[in-house]
Amino acid sequence: MPRILRLSHTLGDAPHEPVPADRLLAGTPLQAVANAYSDAGNRFHCGVWEGGVGHWRVQYTEHEFCHLLSGRVRLRGDDGEETLLVAGDSFVVPAGFSGTWEVLETARKLYAIYEPGD
Template sequence: MNDIIRTHATHGTAAVELGPHAPKPTALTEGLTEVSASTWSNGRIDTGLWECTPGDFTAERNGYTEICTILSGRVTIEVEGQQPEEFGPGDVMVMPSGWKGVWRVHEPLRKHYTVIDD
């Protein structure tokens, strides 16, 4: 059967409170913080909401692929050897396992993410 399993409603995700921010470990900008909340997981796939304050940070996707949709804010993603790309509300990004880059967050950013372990 293909029934929908509703474990957590995320309607109006821009208004969902995720809790207190914490310093981002890979921040290049002093004071940059982040917070996330998983809404569903089955051990191999995890999905939820994430947000971060403006600034720059490095990121790598080792051992997993991430698919995310920007809900609010703007970010420029820089990957070595490629042109920087800007993303905003409604844009979808796929960062496959092995991806490495720099996020330049221009304004408070919120995304919906789905992580799939290799």
Template sequence: MTEISIDSIAIMGVTPATVEHVVMGPEKVISGELGITDSLHFTSADSGFITGIWESGPGKFHAQYVEDEFYYMLYGKVVITDSAGRARTFSSGDCITVPAGFVGTWEVLEPTKKFYAHHRPRPVGEPAQEA
């Protein structure tokens, strides 16, 4: 096993990130301009776990989760609505987890910034990777 040094520790907002300006297709955007920026700070060796900082302006879009997502809202306000129409509002300081398989909408009510961690579950029956 390769030794991992202190330099391998990702410090959110400090460690250099891969920054992507996300453009959603018209089939996904419901309203608004959004202006999404995703700053990826860490990706695990098997690409199953990532962390980063996500920012967006106001707007609404369809959301379908293929990964479990944990996030901490730094600022802003969003409404997440499930496919049955039930909604919850989240704002600065909220810390939540959205499970893989969730389908619904995200409405960004005011400019929003969050730290996130995604874990992409292994498909059922797929063996774990050898260490």
């Protein structure tokens, strides 16, 4: 029988890794992901992410719900629209979003990702 999963706000022993060089725009940010759950079809995922100060390109193929636990981030779409997010904010990044993700203060978020099928 499926059980309720309580999400932790900690990363445990998740490794901190650099943002891929081909996406990096500024800084030397490290990121860590502690995925807590993936469904059997590997289309839905949730957990906690942390990222250091830096700026990089993003291209979303998935829909992502986020709740920012700490820090400050700025998302800027390729259309120039800019959104500043702070600890306590909840937001959705829809599939198809293309632009940049900038961590202004080390940030930690809870995430839920849905990857649509073909």
